[in-house]
Amino acid sequence: MKRVALATDEVGREMDAELPVLVAALRARGIDAVAVGWDDPGFDWAAQDAVVIRSTWEYTDRLAQFLAWADRVGAVTSLHSPAEVVRWNSDKTYLAELAAAGVPTVPTRFIAPGEAVRLPEDGEIVVKPSVSAGARNSARYTVAQRDAAEAHVRLLHEGGETAMVQPYMERIVDGERALVFLGGRFSHAMRKGPVLTDTGRVDNARVPHPGVAGHTPDTAELAVAAAALATVAVPAGGPLLYARVDLALAGDGSPVVMELELIEPNLFLTEAEGGVERFVEAVARL
Known part of the structure; x- marks a missing residue:
């Protein structure tokens, strides 16, 4: 029987209503499935035939630790998504790569800590960190709220985060x-x-x-x-x-x-x- 671990975390266990459904469905298919916290220090990842990242919804708060975990697990078993993909996709600066490749993408301006804060003068905008999930620390601003938008960017910078600015669609x-x-x-x-x-x-x-x-x-x-x-x-x-x-x-x-x-x-x-x-x-x- 093949062993598959679905990686989650404390928030995932609480909020992922599909997690027990998937574990049951995999077991019914003849797969030894288990849901386990990605930061569980006692779990033997190498004993799994595959590890599926399912609902690790706190990873943005511990990104370096999470990426190191993905590297370790990917080195001993089959990780999905692979560690290289996880690293690339964890920061939304990948949108610049999509745009450069000709993929139609929401126009995005990335402003890293230390860079000048220049915001579009026209239209409503959205400000959010480049590493985020579920609209965390994101907000929408009108033209009249540009001072607040700039303050939002500077607050992200103070936390060491890159800000991304997009037009509100x-x-x-x-x-x-x-x-x-x-x-x-x-x-x-x-x-x-x-x-x-x-x-x-x-x-x-x-x-x-x-x-x-x-x-x-x-x-x-x-x-x-x-x-x-x-x-x-x-x-x-x-x-x-x-x-x-x-x-x-x-x-x-x-x-x-x-x-x-x-x-x-x-x-x-x-x-x-x-x-x-x-x-x-x-x-x-x-």
């Missing part, structure tokens, strides 16, 4: 699209409402996926998602076990990448018909 009211891929194949998509519904305020208690509903992506959305995934340097061994590509609509209605989620995304498996089964089969093919 007005058509986010039409829904953010989340396209999920399992084993390199498109599985399903969801549409969710806007998170930053007010301005000038950081609120880390916001619901990260409001109003989730099923979505059928069009040809353009599938093409942009495929182009984004094609830029990822995947180590030898096949396609990524999972990926989620988050898209928004530009002013002309064309899709652009907001984020490429390759570490511990909510995959909405129980909300998509056959989602759990496709995940289990993708794990079984590892």
